[in-house]
Amino acid sequence: MKTSEFLQTLQANQEKSLLFQYMPNQLVGANYHITEVKNIMVESVDCGARSDSWNETVIQLWESPSEIGKTEYMTAYKALAILKKVDRMRAMDQEAEVKFEYGNALFHTAQLFVNDFEIKGSNLIVNLAVTKTDCKAKEDCGIPETVSSESASAACLPGSGCC
Numbered sequence: 001m002k003t004s005e006f007l008q009t010l011q012a013n014q015e016k017s018l019l020f021q022y023m024p025n026q027l028v029g030a031n032y033h034i035t036e037v038k039n040i041m042v043e044s045v046d047c048g049a050r051s052d053s054w055n056e057t058v059i060q061l062w063e064s065p066s067e068i069g070k071t072e073y074m075t076a077y078k079a080l081a082i083l084k085k086v087d088r089m090r091a092m093d094q095e096a097e098v099k100f101e102y103g104n105a106l107f108h109t110a111q112l113f114v115n116d117f118e119i120k121g122s123n124l125i126v127n128l129a130v131t132k133t134d135c136k137a138k139e140d141c142g143i144p145e146t147v148s149s150e151s152a153s154a155a156c157l158p159g160s161g162c163c
Helices: 003-012 076-089 148-154
Strands: 017-023 032-045 049-061 097-104 107-121 123-129
Touching: 003 076, 003 097, 017 076, 017 097, 017 107, 032 076, 097 148
Parallel strands: 017 123, 049 097
Antiparallel strands: 032 049, 097 107, 107 123
16 A cells, blocks of 8 residues: 555544554554664665665554553544644655554564455454565566465575575
C-alpha cells in the first residue's frame, strides 16, 4: 500500500479505532504508540548485478509497558494527526510503500507490509504481513518465475554464476 493510500484510508475512517493485526488473530496491543516515522531511500544491487532504488515510509509501532491492560485503541484521527505533523516536518513520499516496524516478546521485530484492511464495527483493522525475500535476477540465474524454494536454492549454489 502506498503512503498516500494509507493516509486516505485514515482520512476516510477518522472516527474508527485503529488496530493492527500482525499475524492471524494477533493484534498489536491497545497500548501501542507511533514512536517513529522513517522516510527511507533504498539503494540496492541484486545478485544479477543490477542496481535499483526506491523510497519507503516505515512507521514504528511500540507497546508501552506502562500501559499494559489498556483497552482503548488509538483512533485513526489521532494517527492521521501524527502523520500529518511528521509530513510537515519531513515530507513523506506519497508514492512510497508504507511499512510498519513492530515486534514484541512473542514476535521478532520485523518490517511488515500492509496486506489489506477491513472495517469491523467501529474498528479499522490493518492486516500486516511479512515481506518474503525473493531473487530479483531469476532470468540471469535460470530460475523460472514460479519455482519452489528448493530449486531456487539449488540454482544459486556457489560457482553457479548467480547469487
